[in-house]
Every structure is written in structure tokens, then in C-alpha cells.
Amino acid sequence: MKFPSDFLWGTAISAFQTEMGSSRESISDKSDWYVWVHDEENIREGIVSGDLPENGDGFWDFYKNDIENARWMGNNFIRLSLDWARIFPDETLSIDAEVKYEDDEIYDVRLKIESLNKMKSIADMDAVEHYKKIFEYIRSRGMKILLTLYHWPLPLWIHDPIKCHRDIESCGKKGWLNKDTIIEFTKFAYFSSREFSTYVNIWETINEPDVIASQGYVFGAFSGFPPAIFDMNKAFEVQKNLVIAHSLAYRGIKEFAKETPVGVGTAPQYFEPLSQDDETIHFVKYLRYLNNEWYLNGVNFGYLDMDLDGIFDRRLKNYSPPDYIGIDYYQRVKVKYKKIEGVPFIFNAEIEPCENCSDFNWDIYPKGIRIVLNDIFEKYRRPLYVLENGIADASDEKRQDFLVDHIREIEKVINIDHVPVKGYFHWSLIDNYEWAKGFSMRFGLYGVNYETKERYRRKSAELYRKICNNEF
Numbered sequence: 224m225k226f227p228s229d230f231l232w233g234t235a236i237s238a239f240q241t242e243m244g245s246s247r248e249s250i251s252d253k254s255d256w257y258v259w260v261h262d263e264e265n266i267r268e269g270i271v272s273g274d275l276p277e278n279g280d281g282f283w284d285f286y287k288n289d290i291e292n293a294r295w296m297g298n299n300f301i302r303l304s305l306d307w308a309r310i311f312p313d314e315t316l317s318i319d320a321e322v323k324y325e326d327d328e329i330y331d332v333r334l335k336i337e338s339l340n341k342m343k344s345i346a347d348m349d350a351v352e353h354y355k356k357i358f359e360y361i362r363s364r365g366m367k368i369l370l371t372l373y374h375w376p377l378p379l380w381i382h383d384p385i386k387c388h389r390d391i392e393s394c395g396k397k398g399w400l401n402k403d404t405i406i407e408f409t410k411f412a413y414f415s416s417r418e419f420s421t422y423v424n425i426w427e428t429i430n431e432p433d434v435i436a437s438q439g440y441v442f443g444a445f446s447g448f449p450p451a452i453f454d455m456n457k458a459f460e461v462q463k464n465l466v467i468a469h470s471l472a473y474r475g476i477k478e479f480a481k482e483t484p485v486g487v488g489t490a491p492q493y494f495e496p497l498s499q500d501d502e503t504i505h506f507v508k509y510l511r512y513l514n515n516e517w518y519l520n521g522v523n524f525g526y527l528d529m530d531l532d533g534i535f536d537r538r539l540k541n542y543s544p545p546d547y548i549g550i551d552y553y554q555r556v557k558v559k560y561k562k563i564e565g566v567p568f569i570f571n572a573e574i575e576p577c578e579n580c581s582d583f584n585w586d587i588y589p590k591g592i593r594i595v596l597n598d599i600f601e602k603y604r605r606p607l608y609v610l611e612n613g614i615a616d617a618s619d620e621k622r623q624d625f626l627v628d629h630i631r632e633i634e635k636v637i638n639i640d641h642v643p644v645k646g647y648f649h650w651s652l653i654d655n656y657e658w659a660k661g662f663s664m665r666f667g668l669y670g671v672n673y674e675t676k677e678r679y680r681r682k683s684a685e686l687y688r689k690i691c692n693n694e695f
Contacts, residue, residue, distance in 0.1 A: 239251070244276070260275065274662045305371070391457070428469045430610075493592075495591075497575055523545070607643065653668075655667065
């Protein structure tokens with residue numbers, strides 16, 4: 224396989240999924256996800272697994288070992304994230320910011336140096352300094368850093384997932400349904416850029432905003448994502464707020480990292496029609512629009528479609544397009560339109576079960592990544608990074624073929640389709656806490672014994688080493 228000499232080869236992890244599990248200092252217990260997975264009613268009802276993140280990988284303390292493993296594979300980059308609630312376990316609502324509105328929507332948030340200094344006085348600076356130690360070690364080992372500002376958990380002072388799950392209308396701390404969260408996230412972006420930009424080569428503002436909205440506010444009863452309610456209008460209100468949050472965070476990061484690329488990551492799926500009848504073709508196009516394009520239309524062009532009819536209702540003021548688009552690709556969804564009375568249109572679907580399945584029962588379809596990358600580039604004309612691509616495969620029997628087949632499709636995208644895909648980050652470096660599914664889904668190139676915290680190399684890691692070193 225032939226890739227550009229400056230192509231990025233990396234692996235990815237996230238803070239909540241890997242940091243906890245060793246010392247008391249590794250435990251971050253002030254986030255919505257932490258409270259959510261500990262809730263006895265959620266565990267009893269099977270909404271969450273009952274596995275607890277404080278029994279996890281312990282990357283907070285064992286980071287040198289994991290970084291050495293990434294380096295052994297020939298990774299020149301590593302992608303990781305910050306834990307907002309770890310850095311700010313206490314609220315920042317009282318800190319002044321200059322906020323501008325138009326038609327009740329926030330279009331600008333600015334922080335003066337006095338406010339940033341106050342944030343520093345509130346922050347857990349021990350956590351900040353520990354992140355800097357991790358970043359310094361990564362750089363000392365000849366690797367570069369792609370840092371995700373926000374990979375899902377919110378501080379409890381912003382979101383009370385249990386109260387919102389039980390009564391979304393009366394709960395006060397509504398997370399991304401509240402416009403105040405946009406303001407606080409922008410403050411977090413300013414602060415993080417000021418503290419960490421000297422270490423970071425590429426920034427990602429938000430990981431999979433489309434998933435935050437759909438899994439928390441539409442499919443939460445099945446996915447186990449907080450607050451696990453069903454309300455399509457609220458789901459797209461969340462997406463709208465996340466569109467605005469990206470633009471404001473983009474500008475906050477650029478305040479201290481003017482030359483550093485800042486992008487956003489989404490999780491498009493390849494929706495394949497099971498038949499060629501007009502209803503199914505139209506239905507699949509609509510699914511692609513809602514899942515793959517709605518959010519990107521907002522961040523790239525400022526366009527919003529709040530009634531979901533495919534026609535833009537308005538254009539945001541002062542939006543900031545990303546410097547690149549991150550793609551997290553995992554599966555194909557094979558769909559046929561099937562009219563079902565009494566349910567929303569997007570649930571009028573017959574979905575064919577996968578034949579070649581991951582442990583998650585996701586349909587393995589490498590050709591889909593080429594289709595998705597071409598579609599996204601054609602619509603938005605931004606450089607692309609594959610920020611996540613991986614498989615839940617505890618036996619490691621399918622991961623090697625998964626790796627090779629997907630990377631070969633990416634090679635075609637670059638060399639045949641001439642689409643600017645700049646890098647590939649495999650999900651994940653190590654087994655991790657897979658949200659509501661706990662430790663049951665094993666994505667790591669390195670396995671983890673959760674009793675001893677020992678890492679063990681899988682055969683797929685040896686294969687990825689060959690790919691990264693241009694030996695395959």
C-alpha cells in the first residue's frame with residue numbers, strides 16, 4: 224500500500240473511557256456519565272451494564288506504557304481527549320464573558336484575560352499539570368498530538384442526567400439543551416487552548432455531536448446514553464446547540480493557536496438500500512441527510528433545518544467552518560422502507576441484520592468508508608481525517624482483515640479518487656470502557672486485563688505496526 228510521506232498514522236483513546244482504574248487520583252467522579260453508569264435504577268433496568276469506569280485501564284497513571292506501545296507500532300500521532308469535569312469539577316458560571324445574541328441565538332462569546340485568570344483559580348490545576356506531563360511525554364517520544372476538547376461527559380454542574388431522564392421538562396441542568404452550556408463550553412475552549420496549545424498539533428472541538436444527540440435523545444433506551452429520552456425535536460435542538468458550540472469553541476481555540484488546524488468529528492454511516500423502489504431510495508437519502516449531513520451543513524455553511532423537511536430554515540450569524548472534518552466510520556446499515564402506522568417517519572424501516580458482524584453486531588463493510596469519504600468531501604470540500612475506525616472483536620479474529628480492508632479502501636480514496644485524506648487513527652489503542660456497554664466490547668489493538676491492568680499485544684497490533692512502517 225502506498226500513502227503520502229506525510230500521512231498521519233495513529234491510534235485513539237478518550238479520557239472517560241481509559242483514564243480511571245488505578246490510583247484514587249485517576250478517578251474523575253463529577254461528570255454526568257460517571258453518575259449515570261453508577262445509578263442503581265439504570266443498572267437494574269439494564270440501561271447500563273453495571274461495569275464501573277473506576278475499574279478501567281488506568282491510563283492516568285500508566286500512560287507511559289501505553290504511549291510506548293503506540294510508538295512501537297510506528298504511530299506518529301496519538302489522539303486523546305480532555306475530561307472537562309476533571310479540570311472543572313466546580314462551576315465556571317460566575318465567570319464573566321461577553322456574550323452576543325441575535326434572535327435569541329448566541330453568535331459570539333469572548334473572554335478577557337481577567338476572566339481566564341479567574342478560570343485558572345477555579346480549575347483543578349493538579350489535573351491540568353498532569354495532562355501536561357502526559358503531553359510532554361508524548362512529544363518526548365517523537366509523537367504528535369491530536370487533542371479532542373470534548374468527548375461526551377459533561378460536568379454535573381451543567382447536566383443532571385438522572386433528573387433529566389425522569390422529567391426532562393422540570394430538570395434544571397439540561398446539558399446541551401441549555402444555551403448556557405454553549406457559553407461554558409466556549410470558556411473551557413479558551414482555557415484549554417491557553418494551557419495546552421503549545422503541546423497540540425491538531426485540535427478537534429467535539430467528537431460525534433450527531434451521536435450525542437441521537438443516542439441521548441432518540442435511541443437512549445437502547446443505547447444507554449444519558450438522558451435516555453425520546454424526543455426528536457429536542458435531539459435536533461441539541462444538534463443545533465452543538466453546531467453553535469463548535470463555532471464558538473473554534474474561535475476560542477484559535478485565540479491561542481492561530482496556526483493550528485481545528486476541526487470537528489462526525490460519525491457518518493453507510494446506509495445501503497435493500498431494494499430500488501422509490502420509497503426506499505427516498506428514505507435512505509433522508510437517513511443520510513439526517514445522520515451524515517445535517518450537522519455538517521450547520522458547521523460548514525451555517526444552515527439549519529429545524530423542522531427536518533430538507534429545506535433550510537435559517538442561516539446562523541458568524542459561524543466558523545472547521546479546518547478539517549473528522550470521520551468516524553464503523554458500519555453499514557442495510558435498510559428498506561416499511562410503512563409502520565403511528566411511528567415517526569424515520570422509524571419506518573426494515574433493517575437487515577448483519578452477516579459479517581462485529582461483537583457489537585455492527586455490519587462490517589469496508590467499501591462503505593470509501594463511499595462515505597467521497598460523499599463528505601464532495602459536499603464540503605474540506606481535508607479529511609479518519610479519526611476513528613475499529614471493531615469490537617474480543618477474539619481478535621476479524622480485526623486484521625478489518626484493518627487491511629478498510630485501509631486499502633482509504634488508499635483508493637487518496638490515490639484513485641484524489642480526495643485529501645490526511646490521516647488514519649485506529650480505534651482504539653487499548654481496550655476501553657465502552658460507555659453503557661462497560662467492558663464487554665473489546666476494541667483495543669492491545670488488550671487489557673482489568674484485574675491486573677496488564678496490557679497484552681494482539682496480533683492485529685503487529686499487523687498495524689507493519690502498515691504504519693510501510694512494510695505491508
